[in-house]
Amino acid sequence: MLTAIIVDDEALARQVLREYLQTLGGIEVIAECANGFDAVKAVTDRPPDLLFLDIQMPKLDGFEVLELLADTARGLAVIFVTAYDEYALRAFEVHAVDYLLKPFAAERLAEAVARATARVGHAAAQNQAAALAARKREGPLERVLIRDGAQVHVLPVETIDFVEAQDDYAAFHAAGKSYLKEQTLAELESRLDPARFVRVHRSFIVNVERIARVELYAKDSRIAILRDGKKLPVSRAGYARLQSLL
Amino acid sequence: MHPILADRRRLAIYLSAWLLVEMLLVLLLVRGGTLRLVPAAIVAAPLTILYAFICLSAFYVCRTAPLETTALERTLTVHIAAAAVSSGIWLVCARWLAAAAARMSPWFADASAAIASQQALILTMGLLLFLLASAVHYVLLAAERSRDVERQALELRVLAREAELRALRAQIDPHFLFNSLHSIGALTGSDPAGARRMAILLADFLRDTISLGGRDRIPLADELKLLERFLAIERVRFGERLSVELRLDDAANVCEIPPLLLQPIVENAVTHGIAGLVDGGTVAIRTLRNGSRLAIEVENPCDPDRRPGRGTGVGLANVRRRLDAAFGGDAWMKSSEENGRFKVELSLPA
Numbered sequence: 148m149l150t151a152i153i154v155d156d157e158a159l160a161r162q163v164l165r166e167y168l169q170t171l172g173g174i175e176v177i178a179e180c181a182n183g184f185d186a187v188k189a190v191t192d193r194p195p196d197l198l199f200l201d202i203q204m205p206k207l208d209g210f211e212v213l214e215l216l217a218d219t220a221r222g223l224a225v226i227f228v229t230a231y232d233e234y235a236l237r238a239f240e241v242h243a244v245d246y247l248l249k250p251f252a253a254e255r256l257a258e259a260v261a262r263a264t265a266r267v268g269h270a271a272a273q274n275q276a277a278a279l280a281a282r283k284r285e286g287p288l289e290r291v292l293i294r295d296g297a298q299v300h301v302l303p304v305e306t307i308d309f310v311e312a313q314d315d316y317a318a319f320h321a322a323g324k325s326y327l328k329e330q331t332l333a334e335l336e337s338r339l340d341p342a343r344f345v346r347v348h349r350s351f352i353v354n355v356e357r358i359a360r361v362e363l364y365a366k367d368s369r370i371a372i373l374r375d376g377k378k379l380p381v382s383r384a385g386y387a388r389l390q391s392l393l
Numbered sequence: 394m395h396p397i398l399a400d401r402r403r404l405a406i407y408l409s410a411w412l413l414v415e416m417l418l419v420l421l422l423v424r425g426g427t428l429r430l431v432p433a434a435i436v437a438a439p440l441t442i443l444y445a446f447i448c449l450s451a452f453y454v455c456r457t458a459p460l461e462t463t464a465l466e467r468t469l470t471v472h473i474a475a476a477a478v479s480s481g482i483w484l485v486c487a488r489w490l491a492a493a494a495a496r497m498s499p500w501f502a503d504a505s506a507a508i509a510s511q512q513a514l515i516l517t518m519g520l521l522l523f524l525l526a527s528a529v530h531y532v533l534l535a536a537e538r539s540r541d542v543e544r545q546a547l548e549l550r551v552l553a554r555e556a557e558l559r560a561l562r563a564q565i566d567p568h569f570l571f572n573s574l575h576s577i578g579a580l581t582g583s584d585p586a587g588a589r590r591m592a593i594l595l596a597d598f599l600r601d602t603i604s605l606g607g608r609d610r611i612p613l614a615d616e617l618k619l620l621e622r623f624l625a626i627e628r629v630r631f632g633e634r635l636s637v638e639l640r641l642d643d644a645a646n647v648c649e650i651p652p653l654l655l656q657p658i659v660e661n662a663v664t665h666g667i668a669g670l671v672d673g674g675t676v677a678i679r680t681l682r683n684g685s686r687l688a689i690e691v692e693n694p695c696d697p698d699r700r701p702g703r704g705t706g707v708g709l710a711n712v713r714r715r716l717d718a719a720f721g722g723d724a725w726m727k728s729s730e731e732n733g734r735f736k737v738e739l740s741l742p743a
Contacts, residue, residue, distance in 0.1 A: 156668070157572075158632050163579035182671045205671045205696065230571035249575035289700060301698055 149264065151197040152178045154186040154212065155228065156204045160249065164199055164228065167256045174260065183207025187215050188297040194223060196267045197260070202229040207292070207299065210234075213241055215294050218329070224263040287340035291319060293326045300326055304343070308357045309379060310335060312350040320377075345392055347371055347385035355392060395452050396533040408445055414522065415441040421518075425511040428503040436494055436504050440487050444519065447479050448526035455530045472527045473520075480519025484512055565602060566660060570595075576630050591629050598622040605652040610719075613680065613687070614646035620659050620678065627663050634673025635663065645682035648743045651719045657708040658691045658737050666693035666735055687743040692736045709737065716741070 151174050155161045161179050168174045174197065178189040182205050190198065202209035209227060216223065227238045230249040238246045244266055245259035291307070293300040306321045312332045319326045336346050346352050357373045361381060364370045369381040371389075381389065397403045415437050422433040454475045458468050491504035508515065573595050580588035601619045605611050617639075624637045655678075662676045674694035681688045709728055716724045716739070724741040 156634075157576070157630050159576045159579035159630065162583060163575070166579075166582050184671075203668065205669045206698075208700070230568045230575065249571050250578045290698070303698055 149174050149197060149267065150177045150193075150195040151175065151199060152180065152186070152189055152195045153199045154180045154183070154204070154209070155199070155201040156181050157201075160201065160228070164256075167253045168260075170253060171257055171260060183209075183212045184299050186212045187294065187299050190216050190223070191297050196222075196224060197263050198223055198225045199228050200225055202227060202231060202234050206301065210237065210241065211292055215292050215299060222267065224266050226259050226263060287343075288338045291328070293319065293328045295326070302326065304339065305354075305356075307344075307354055308373060308375070308377070309351055309353040310344075342392070345385070345388050347379060347381045347389060349382065351379050351385075353379055355389070358389075361386070361389065395449065396530070396537060397449060397452070407449075408442075411441055411445040414444070414518075417518070418515075421511045421514055422504075422507045426503055426507040428501075428507040432494075432500050432504065433507070436487075436491060436501065440483070440490060443486060444479075444483050444522065447483065448523055450479070451475070451523060451526040452530045452534075455527055455534055459534075460531060472524060476520045476523035476527070479523045480516050483519045484508075484515055487515060488512075565656075566664065569660065569664075572630055573626055580629075587629070591626065594622055594626050594629075598626060602653065602656075608652055610649040611652045612646060613648045613650055613689075616650060616652065616655055617641065617646070617678075617680075619653070620655060623656065623659060624663075624676065631663075631667060631673060634670070635667050636673070636675045638675050638677040640677070640679040642681045645680040645687055645743070648682060648687045648741070650687075650741060651715055654712060654715060655689065655691065655739075657712055661708050661737075662691055662693035662735070665699075666695040669696040669699045670694060682743050685743050687741045689739040689741070690736065692734060694733055695730065695735045697730075697733045 151168065153161050153164050153176060155164070158181075161181075165176055165179070168176060177193060177195055180186040180189050184206055186198075186200070187207070200209040200212060204212075207215070209229070213225060224244045225241070226245045226247060227234070227243050228247045228249065228251075232248055235246050244263040247255060247259055288304055290304060291302040293302065302319060302321050308320045308322075310332065311318045311320065313327070315329055315331070316327045317330045317332060317335055319328065332346065332350070332352060336344070336352055339352065343355060344352050345355055353371060353373070357375075359372050359374045361369050361371050367383060369386055371379045371381050373379065397407050415434075418437040418441060419430065419433045422428050422437060423430055428436075451472075454471060458471050460468065463471075487508050488505065491501065491508045494501035494504050573591070577588050577591050577595070580591060598619065601615075601622065605615060605619060621637075621639075624635070628635050628637070659676065659678065667673050667676065677690075677692045679688075679690040679692075709726070713726050716726055720742060724739070726737065726739045728735070728737045730736075
């Protein structure tokens with residue numbers, strides 16, 4: 148018996164999947180979720196074998212759900228279910244098992260499930276690649292997703308003041324709070340808009356809009372003073388990068 | 394294409410008109426000398442047919458000197474010259490034919506004399522006939538051109554209508570159809586009566602869209618009915634997440650607006666507003682007629698943190714373009730987002 152979780156914001160769409168799966172047999176639906184947050188929570192609580200995932204959903208879209216689940220859900224076989232065919236390529240990039248276009252027939256679902264069944268257990272390596280692919284989405288990052296247990300924070304990049312490296316984690320400082328995410332600054336730097344965020348120091352990336360001024364601190368060493376008074380060290384290379392941007 | 398040669402019916406009418414010429418020619422020949430009626434008719438027949446075809450060449454003269462662009466003197470000169478040459482050729486042919494006939498049979502012995510005695514009249518007749526043919530060809534050319542213009546106008550109208558229809562079709566999001574069909578499929582299992590209702594709603598919506606879309610202006614009441622159908626369909630999909638609030642001014646219902654003007658706005662409200670909210674919300678539509686102005690407002694809650702992109706921009710820009718096309722500067726549209734509420738306001742002449 149395989150386990151499955153259905154994620155779709157429309158009750159009727161969830162219902163049709165449940166009916167099809169019941170008729171098909173051999174699959175137990177252990178949870179149904181109406182949005183991305185619930186999906187992340189449900190999958191974290193009890194990772195299923197199969198995940199039926201809608202793409203257009205409130206708060207978190209299907210790809211963002213996958214990105215957040217990348218570390219937890221090893222061996223998870225993902226089947227996208229959507230009315231939009233324009234995401235098929237991206238679904239392929241994140242190694243989805245299949246891509247069902249609404250409306251679909253029971254036979255088509257059976258095909259997808261057969262394909263997924265063959266992949267259950269072998270999917271671990273692929274999902275790691277999927278996580279990477281999901282992170283390397285085209286264009287600069289628009290918002291940062293941070294998972295805190297079963298809770299998810301969505302930080303629009305413009306709310307971020309600066310990011311500080313802390314061992315294997317990045318600490319995002321936004322609106323007086325800080326959030327930890329397992330990510331290296333180098334990777335983060337490559338995904339943020341370079342016209343907005345500058346790596347001023349080995350351990351700091353700063354939102355240039357937040358910088359009030361840069362002061363000479365000692366010979367060859369500067370500090371950036373943010374609008375809220377916070378002081379960040381600026382390396383020589385970091386200062387050169389800042390200058391080239393401003 | 395030659396307007397007479399290319400059309401058998403016209404050619405037949407044209408040639409039968411030449412029967413008159415034949416009779417005239419016979420009369421000339423008989424009166425000119427001692428030639429009797431039957432041989433005169435036999436000589437006149439090929440001559441008439443020959444000249445009928447020579448006169449068809451007037452078409453090419455007409456074409457080189459179109460009335461609209463050619464000076465009158467030049468037109469006259471060209472045609473008179475052509476007519477003189479043609480009738481000259483005709484006379485030469487007539488004399489040659491008469492001589493040949495006389496050699497063949499004594500019956501035609503007087504033919505040459507008859508033609509010689511009437512040659513001034515034959516020349517004049519040829520000249521006038523050619524000029525008449527020119528006039529006829531000008532008339533035919535003008536008729537043809539006016540038909541061309543009419544056909545082009547008709548083609549343009551058809552093209553314009555097709556373009557408009559394409560634009561209207563583009564306004565209905567195909568994903569709306571796919572999702573609705575998926576809902577109908579889902580309902581067939583659990584609620585067959587509901588599935589049938591949904592199928593009928595969808596059919597009615599599509600029919601209205603097509604029939605209203607073909608018109609220039611429709612009463613606001615018709616557009617509102619279409620919107621209510623659309624929202625009823627979306628309510629099946631979204632369930633309790635979508636509710637609708639209508640505050641309508643009865644006096645506004647008769648105001649005429651371009652068809653499917655509001656549909657994309659309301660569709661935006663659902664797909665970019667309500668669909669992005671976990672708990673959904675209310676789409677509010679308000680209309681108000683104030684003297685000579687009609688105000689329409691569509692308001693919906695939205696997620697302020699929603700991902701940008703997949704924009705509402707295209708749909709709203711389309712609405713604005715159509716407003717400009719229909720009312721010039723006399724109508725405007727404004728959209729604003731504040732505290733998680735998205736609002737589109739329109740103002741049109743009532």
